[in-house]
Amino acid sequence: MATPGFGGKILLVNLSTKEIRALDSEKYEMYGGGHGTATALFWEFCVAPGDWDLQDAFNPKNMVALMTGAMAGTATPAASRTSVSGLSPQCYPVQWFCHSNFGGAFATMMKFAGWDGVAVIGKAESPVYINIVDDKVTLEDAKALWGLDSWKTQEEIWKRTGVRFGEEWWHLDGGYSVQRPQIVTTGPAGTNMTRVASLIHGGGSGAGQGGFGGVFGSKNLKAVAVIGTGSIKIADPKGLKNAREWWDKTWPRAGGGFGGFGPASVSSCCAGCGIPRMCHNRDRTYSMDSDDCAESTWYSLVDHQTPTEINQKGTDICQQLSLNAMETCFMGPMSFPTDHNKDFPIQPKIPAYTALGWYMKKMYDMGIIGPGTKYDTSPLPMDAFKSEQFMEIYGIALANRIGIGDLLAEGTARFAEKLGRTDDFNTLCRLTMWGYQDHWSMPGVEWAYGNLLDSRDINNHDMSVGRKRGITCEQFVNILAERTLGKDPFWFDYTWEGDRAYKTGIYSESTAKWVAWHQHYWNYYKESVGFCDWGYSQLYNQAHAQGYGHTPEIEPKYLNAVTGRNHTFQDGLEIGRRAWNLKRAIFVLQGRHRKMENFTGYYYRPGASYCGYASELPIYDGTKWDWQNCRELYFTREGVDTFKTLFYKEEGWNPDSGYPTRKTLEDLNMKYAADHLQAKDKLG
Amino acid sequence: MAGDKKPETEKAEKRFSRRAFVVGSGTALAGGALTAVSGTTAMAAQGTKKNAIDYPLSTKYLVYDSKHCAGCLSCMMACSMVHEGATSLSLARIQVHRAVLNQYPQDIVQNICRQCPEPLCVDNCPTGACHVSAENGNVRLIDQEKCIGCQTCMRSCPYSPHRPIWNPVTKKATKCDLCVDTPYYNKKGGPDGTQACVEICPANALAVVDKLPDQADNRGYDRNLQPPPKKAPPFGAFPKGKPKAKTEAPKAPAN
Numbered sequence: 001m002a003t004p005g006f007g008g009k010i011l012l013v014n015l016s017t018k019e020i021r022a023l024d025s026e027k028y029e030m031y032g033g034g035h036g037t038a039t040a041l042f043w044e045f046c047v048a049p050g051d052w053d054l055q056d057a058f059n060p061k062n063m064v065a066l067m068t069g070a071m072a073g074t075a076t077p078a079a080s081r082t083s084v085s086g087l088s089p090q091c092y093p094v095q096w097f098c099h100s101n102f103g104g105a106f107a108t109m110m111k112f113a114g115w116d117g118v119a120v121i122g123k124a125e126s127p128v129y130i131n132i133v134d135d136k137v138t139l140e141d142a143k144a145l146w147g148l149d150s151w152k153t154q155e156e157i158w159k160r161t162g163v164r165f166g167e168e169w170w171h172l173d174g175g176y177s178v179q180r181p182q183i184v185t186t187g188p189a190g191t192n193m194t195r196v197a198s199l200i201h202g203g204g205s206g207a208g209q210g211g212f213g214g215v216f217g218s219k220n221l222k223a224v225a226v227i228g229t230g231s232i233k234i235a236d237p238k239g240l241k242n243a244r245e246w247w248d249k250t251w252p253r254a255g256g257g258f259g260g261f262g263p264a265s266v267s268s269c270c271a272g273c274g275i276p277r278m279c280h281n282r283d284r285t286y287s288m289d290s291d292d293c294a295e296s297t298w299y300s301l302v303d304h305q306t307p308t309e310i311n312q313k314g315t316d317i318c319q320q321l322s323l324n325a326m327e328t329c330f331m332g333p334m335s336f337p338t339d340h341n342k343d344f345p346i347q348p349k350i351p352a353y354t355a356l357g358w359y360m361k362k363m364y365d366m367g368i369i370g371p372g373t374k375y376d377t378s379p380l381p382m383d384a385f386k387s388e389q390f391m392e393i394y395g396i397a398l399a400n401r402i403g404i405g406d407l408l409a410e411g412t413a414r415f416a417e418k419l420g421r422t423d424d425f426n427t428l429c430r431l432t433m434w435g436y437q438d439h440w441s442m443p444g445v446e447w448a449y450g451n452l453l454d455s456r457d458i459n460n461h462d463m464s465v466g467r468k469r470g471i472t473c474e475q476f477v478n479i480l481a482e483r484t485l486g487k488d489p490f491w492f493d494y495t496w497e498g499d500r501a502y503k504t505g506i507y508s509e510s511t512a513k514w515v516a517w518h519q520h521y522w523n524y525y526k527e528s529v530g531f532c533d534w535g536y537s538q539l540y541n542q543a544h545a546q547g548y549g550h551t552p553e554i555e556p557k558y559l560n561a562v563t564g565r566n567h568t569f570q571d572g573l574e575i576g577r578r579a580w581n582l583k584r585a586i587f588v589l590q591g592r593h594r595k596m597e598n599f600t601g602y603y604y605r606p607g608a609s610y611c612g613y614a615s616e617l618p619i620y621d622g623t624k625w626d627w628q629n630c631r632e633l634y635f636t637r638e639g640v641d642t643f644k645t646l647f648y649k650e651e652g653w654n655p656d657s658g659y660p661t662r663k664t665l666e667d668l669n670m671k672y673a674a675d676h677l678q679a680k681d682k683l684g
Numbered sequence: 685m686a687g688d689k690k691p692e693t694e695k696a697e698k699r700f701s702r703r704a705f706v707v708g709s710g711t712a713l714a715g716g717a718l719t720a721v722s723g724t725t726a727m728a729a730q731g732t733k734k735n736a737i738d739y740p741l742s743t744k745y746l747v748y749d750s751k752h753c754a755g756c757l758s759c760m761m762a763c764s765m766v767h768e769g770a771t772s773l774s775l776a777r778i779q780v781h782r783a784v785l786n787q788y789p790q791d792i793v794q795n796i797c798r799q800c801p802e803p804l805c806v807d808n809c810p811t812g813a814c815h816v817s818a819e820n821g822n823v824r825l826i827d828q829e830k831c832i833g834c835q836t837c838m839r840s841c842p843y844s845p846h847r848p849i850w851n852p853v854t855k856k857a858t859k860c861d862l863c864v865d866t867p868y869y870n871k872k873g874g875p876d877g878t879q880a881c882v883e884i885c886p887a888n889a890l891a892v893v894d895k896l897p898d899q900a901d902n903r904g905y906d907r908n909l910q911p912p913p914k915k916a917p918p919f920g921a922f923p924k925g926k927p928k929a930k931t932e933a934p935k936a937p938a939n
């Protein structure tokens with residue numbers, strides 16, 4: 001009997017041997033579901049056998065796991081994302097174990113089919129898709145689908161069923177449905193094994209970062225389709241309703257994040273989403289079922305007002321070809337003038353989001369690629385740069401590795417490397433850690449540390465520490481201290497200069513604890529349980545009488561009502577810590593060492609130009625708290641070194657190497673990981 | 685509901701014989717046809733005068749707003765949860781279908797039971813399980829104890845997908861009862877109470893009304909339920925009003 005809220009089994013498909021197995025989910029419950037469970041699966045099936053070097057994401061031995069959490073399919077608001085995990089072809093220079101996630105109804109449908117996720121290893125002889133109809137799983141021929149874009153692929157799979165979805169009941173072996181199968185697939189960018197390919201579900205739910213579309217391609221896997229007619233037991237249905245009502249009543253919401261500006265345009269990305277305005281659109285300027293993130297501005301040029309129709313078409317193209325929008329778009333320097341901008345060789349603007357499209361054009365303008373160089377830019381019509389035609393050809397060339405597209409398909413970091421210009425990471429293209437575009441220019445201190453310690457731009461938007469109206473800075477940091485349960489306001493001291501930066505500021509033990517809290521939080525609550533980044537965590541809510549956000553109360557309330565457990569908020573953090581430590585062990589086996597964890601150079605000099613989501617941050621000057629403009633914030637190498645030592649100690653890792661210790665792993669019930677690290681001489 | 689009396693139904697049943705009815709396309713179908721017409725284009729069943737049925741009208745009707753539905757399926761999960769104690773898309777008595785790749789507004793269809801004035805599901809049920817419940821505001825509902833699982837109600841409903849749904853585990857039909865029989869609901873459901881789908885809908889795309897909606901086509905049921913638009917705050921803006929911060933000031937930190 002599965003724990004309420006869970007399907008009870010995980011699907012393991014080996015495409016090389018065509019073996020299809022059901023694993024018992026319960027065995028992995030200590031990892032929390034989602035990304036945590038995927039980490040444990042990766043360990044069991046990819047690390048433990050010890051038969052490869054964990055370096056190449058396109059190796060058939062790599063796993064791509066699509067996992068759900070306890071919340072999917074329970075109508076818990078903003079909580080049904082599908083987590084994607086495996087070695088990432090996008091990460092640079094090492095193809096780290098990485099993760100992404102996407103919304104929509106895929107996770108929900110997996111659960112109704114009785115599965116908590118699907119993990120795929122091996123490589124099919126010829127293109128296939130995995131078809132899940134309740135507990136019946138088959139590998140279907142996908143030769144005819146292989147060249148199709150992500151939308152046509154889905155339409156074709158729907159067509160194969162012969163059902164008029166939504167108009168009649170579909171009689172399946174186990175039950176009935178009016179729904180269509182939920183499909184996640186990849187377009188040509190994935191099947192051509194670019195490093196910038198996303199997985200697309202529906203019109204615009206996508207997992208972009210990590211480049212997992214290319215991993216599908218490397219496995220000859222075109223799609224996973226699922227239809228489920230079953231149900232998910234809720235331990236305490238009334239409690240779940242009560243929790244939701246309490247949430248609705250207690251935490252007033254004012255819009256929030258992305259989403260349609262006006263009711264006609266709203267649509268939800270995730271099944272069960274209850275966030276007003278939500279994040280997708282039905283009839284907006286952009287595109288069908290698209291959200292307002294990078295894909296909706298894929299061809300928005302920095303110095304050019306891209307016409308709406310072109311923008312809309314660009315969004316569609318990016319989704320259909322399955323290009324990772326953040327990586328391949330044309331975002332470039334934005335206008336945040338600071339005193340230090342003059343140090344940069346571009347223009348008096350902060351480079352932010354200098355994505356592949358922009359960087360490629362810059363290289364062309366600088367004469368590094370194009371006529372007279374060894375890098376022919378065909379088939380790109382460079383003289384028609386600001387045109388729809390250019391946009392289309394760029395996308396197609398990239399996704400199909402045509403001409404210069406073959407180089408671009410390697411992603412910005414490897415493209416720059418090929419041009420012999422890795423110094424550009426530091427200046428022109430400003431890549432943050434592991435080959436990822438900076439998310440604006442240094443989006444936040446804890447965000448930056450997160451990037452450093454994880455394997456990608458962590459893309460966590462919940463760290464809202466900027467100036468708040470109607471409340472003193474001191475009151476604000478105290479609320480955060482209370483709501484994290486950390487009880488230490490200095491977690492939120494962003495003092496970055498002088499001795500105080502070490503005492504209570506960004507190099508202090510307090511900051512190390514806050515960064516650790518955050519890693520544990522999102523490893524469990526977001527990446528494993530499936531809570532949406534736009535809704536969780538919420539430590540502060542201006543509209544609440546005391547300024548409280550719904551964290552840390554709502555997460556265990558929902559979870560316990562669904563699962564019938566009696567977990568505390570800290571129990572969840574502990575599960576997150578376990579998954580995070582196991583991931584650390586995988587990183588270490590892949591070559592991660594303290595010496596590698598250094599920011600790209602520009603973070604260490606004036607003009608790193610913190611812009612974050614708010615430039616006015618809490619600062620404690622030794623006697624009082626106040627918000628101060630931190631636009632000029634940058635790190636020092638010495639400071640980051642101090643931080644690393646404190647952070648490693650906080651996590652129970654060896655401060656010299658950054659390797660987890662036996663004690664830490666055993667305390668987390670992962671003796672097996674300690675033994676493995678020891679055998680590889682990598683125990684901390 | 686078990687023990688519920690259904691005098692009107694039984695009376696009507698005796699007087700009512702299966703009759704042809706006209707659907708949107710003009711096709712005449714027998715009452716037992718499996719599917720009649722798409723939910724979006726359906727015309728209400730129109731009886732001939734001769735066979736006019738005097739079922740009492742339901743006191744409440746679920747109406748919807750397909751242009752503003754967000755397609756989140758929350759209503760379906762809430763419906764199955766309060767009725768069955770488990771969430772399920774297949775057991776939901778409201779069926780929302782999201783065709784994500786269709787253009788707005790063809791991307792979302794909400795299929796709800798209309799609590800028809802002339803409920804063919806009731807009319808054709810051979811056991812009286814599907815009945816007009818006088819004790820529950822004349823809602824058309826299925827007594828699970830009397831249902832023999834013959835699926836006649838499903839076949840009789842003139843809308844497609846048919847609104848009575850099939851529970852493959854109990855092997856009985858159920859249908860929207862406006863939350864009368866909801867053992868897992870934290871509220872009193874039913875026509876005089878609340879409905880889980882209406883309550884949970886984050887987009888204001890469902891409501892319950894007293895007045896019989898126009899039966900001519902879907903427009904009586906599918907209506908704009910949105911409050912007059914407010915000017916949306918700009919991206920990242922905060923709501924007006926100051927919070928009453930009661931948190932105490934922190935103690936002086938150690939140096």
Ligand code: SF4
Nearest residue numbers: 797798800805841847
């Ligand atoms: S189930 Fe069909 S026939 Fe019966 S009341 Fe509902 S819509 Fe009318």
Ligand code: SF4
Nearest residue numbers: 753754756757759885
């Ligand atoms: S809950 Fe509301 S918005 Fe969501 S699918 Fe149902 S009717 Fe549509």
